[in-house]
Amino acid sequence: MTTTVLVSGRDFRPYEVIVGRGLMAGLGARVAPLAAGRTVVITDEIVAALHGKAALASLEAAGVQGRLLTIPPGEGSKSFAELERVIDRMLAFRLDRKDVVVALGGGVVGDLAGLAAALFMRGIDFVQVPTTLLAQVDSSVGGKTAIDTPRGKNLVGAFHQPRLVLADIDVLGTLPxxxxxxxxxxxxxxxxxxxxxxxxxxxxxxxxxxxxxxxxxxxxxxxxxxxxxxxxxxxxxxxxxxxxxxxxxxxxxxxxxxxxxxxxxxxxxxxxxxxxxxxxxxxxxxxxxxxxxxxxxxxxxxxxxxxxxxxxxxxxxxxxxxxxxxxxxxxxxxxxxxxxxxxxxxxxxxxxxxxxxxxxxxxxxxxx
The missing domain is CATH 1.20.1090.10 (Dehydroquinate synthase-like - alpha domain)
Structure with a gap:
């Protein structure tokens, strides 16, 4: 059983937050209608080891060409240096304006991937697949994307709403x-x-x-x-x-x-x-x-x-x-x-x- 919550506002395109169990297996089928045929899955090294192969397999089964882009885990990845590296890799993968970014991970991944999507070619679509409870209930919903600076958290960012959020309760079983x-x-x-x-x-x-x-x-x-x-x-x-x-x-x-x-x-x-x-x-x-x-x-x-x-x-x-x-x-x-x-x-x-x-x-x- 799944529950769908519609997020809608006057100034942005409505999108669905789908909450349930076993949603990761259907990731590709849900991303395929949104993507021109390619996607970059941005995740951290820990989540990649747990869920990276399954995410890519689901995308491939739905006819979506996916590439995995990993970042170091932890708040330190919300930096200008890591943002530059991620965008450079997106350019190297030859993404275009009709392609989609998938943010697979916790709040750090969602914030960084969302900001990269907001900046890449002045904004491309992205899908949030939060793998932590904190990200499922908070950071994946609402369109806030950001990086930190030495002067404080989340001081550089943009509002960029996702096209879709998939909150799979089963992945929370891997959390410490x-x-x-x-x-x-x-x-x-x-x-x-x-x-x-x-x-x-x-x-x-x-x-x-x-x-x-x-x-x-x-x-x-x-x-x-x-x-x-x-x-x-x-x-x-x-x-x-x-x-x-x-x-x-x-x-x-x-x-x-x-x-x-x-x-x-x-x-x-x-x-x-x-x-x-x-x-x-x-x-x-x-x-x-x-x-x-x-x-x-x-x-x-x-x-x-x-x-x-x-x-x-x-x-x-x-x-x-x-x-x-x-x-x-x-x-x-x-x-x-x-x-x-x-x-x-x-x-x-x-x-x-x-x-x-x-x-x-x-x-x-x-x-x-």
């Missing part, structure tokens, strides 16, 4: 437990943003998804995609409501930057989970949110095996984190912008956050 929990953080984030009932399920019977239960994972992926697609359809370029999807990210990106984007110390999902806990506690401290909701949010995140306290991941200085946050791409005119909470399932964009109050809060968190 830590990576699965990392993706679960983004699932929990969606509940915290706008669906308290979904969050309650995730903290109850649905919690089995964090340990790999396929049925719970499928339901969690479908609902997360529904939430994100509705928001993206309303606000593709993040001029309004889409900013709410960044709950936990401004805190999280600052923490990641301070740790040098070292995923052995802190994965992106773990940073988002910690950021969500901090956002709820800061919201409570500022009087936006009941303290009990901050406690509940932290408890569910912690029960999923995710960090909720700064001391769990490293040693920090409040002023340094605030400086990082001031350079976030959501900041306006140097003013701090945070996604804060009124309650579980109800968040808001708070502009011009007082840096001194935030610094004092973080200093207290560091000592907690």
């Amino acid at each position: 437990g830590r990576q699965l929990r990392s993706g679960w953080a983004e699932v929990l984030k969606h509940g915290l943003i706008c669906d308290a009932g979904f969050f309650d399920w995730l903290g109850g019977g649905g919690a089995a998804g964090a340990a790999g239960d396929p049925a719970a994972l499928e339901r969690a992926v479908v609902r997360s995609v529904e939430i994100k697609s509705a928001i993206v359809g309303e606000d593709e370029k993040e001029t309004g409501r889409r900013a709410l999807l960044n709950l936990g990210h401004t805190f999280g990106h600052a923490i990641e930057a301070e740790l040098g984007f070292d995923e052995t110390r802190l994965t992106h999902g773990e940073a988002v989970a910690l950021g969500c806990a901090l956002a709820f506690r800061f919201s409570a401290a500022e009087g936006h949110c009941p303290a009990k909701d901050a406690v509940r949010a932290e408890a569910v995140l912690a029960a999923a095996g995710l960090p909720t306290r700064l001391k769990q991941v490293g040693t920090f200085r409040g002023v340094r984190l605030v400086q990082r946050m001031a350079g976030d791409k959501k900041a306006e005119g140097g003013r701090l912008t945070l996604i804060l909470a009124r309650a579980i399932g109800d968040v808001l964009v708070e502009k011009a956050v007082d840096p001194s109050a935030l610094t004092a809060f973080l200093d207290a968190e560091i000592d907690a």
